[in-house]
Amino acid sequence: xxxxxxxxxxxxxxxxxxxxxxxxxxxxxxxxxxxxxxxxxxxxxxxxxxxxxxxxxxxxxxxxxxxxxxxxxxxxxxxxxxxxxxxxxxxxxxxxxxxxxxxxxxxxxxxxxxxxxxxxxxxxxxxxxxxxxxxxxx
Numbered sequence: 001x002x003x004x005x006x007x008x009x010x011x012x013x014x015x016x017x018x019x020x021x022x023x024x025x026x027x028x029x030x031x032x033x034x035x036x037x038x039x040x041x042x043x044x045x046x047x048x049x050x051x052x053x054x055x056x057x058x059x060x061x062x063x064x065x066x067x068x069x070x071x072x073x074x075x076x077x078x079x080x081x082x083x084x085x086x087x088x089x090x091x092x093x094x095x096x097x098x099x100x101x102x103x104x105x106x107x108x109x110x111x112x113x114x115x116x117x118x119x120x121x122x123x124x125x126x127x128x129x130x131x132x133x134x135x136x137x138x
Contacts (some may be wrong), residue, residue: 046105048072049085055105058098063090067098097106 042054048069057070064083068076076084077093 014125015120044084046101046108051078054109055101058101058105059095061090062094062096063092064088067101 003077023038046054048055048058049066050072051069053069055067055069059073060067060072061083064086066083066085068084073084073095077090082089106112
């Protein structure tokens with residue numbers, strides 16, 4: 001009997017390529033309705049689907065369960081009664097802070113800054129900042 005085929009790597013089994021037997025490059029990861037390849041370093045999930053910028057104040061549009069940068073969605077909702085991602089009409093325009101995503105973005109940003117500091121030679125002491133010791137916060 002022939003040996004069973006090996007399972008595909010995790011990313012292939014959860015992100016199957018569309019209309020192709022070849023895996024898609026990682027740069028084609030998408031968020032919502034965005035289908036263009038990403039040229040930025042930020043994870044797509046950390047970027048607002050309206051502004052395409054890294055979110056600093058992510059909020060959840062309660063009715064659609066989509067997250068946006070606060071300033072971008074407030075501007076959108078002033079002129080529209082639909083979700084910009086789902087295009088579905090909204091009965092309410094309630095926004096709530098997405099603290100979990102904000103924390104993840106802050107952690108990612110701090111880690112990126114540390115790595116960039118080490119790569120540029122400015123982080124040679126080996127000491128990492130203590131949690132909660134930086135500026136900003138929730």
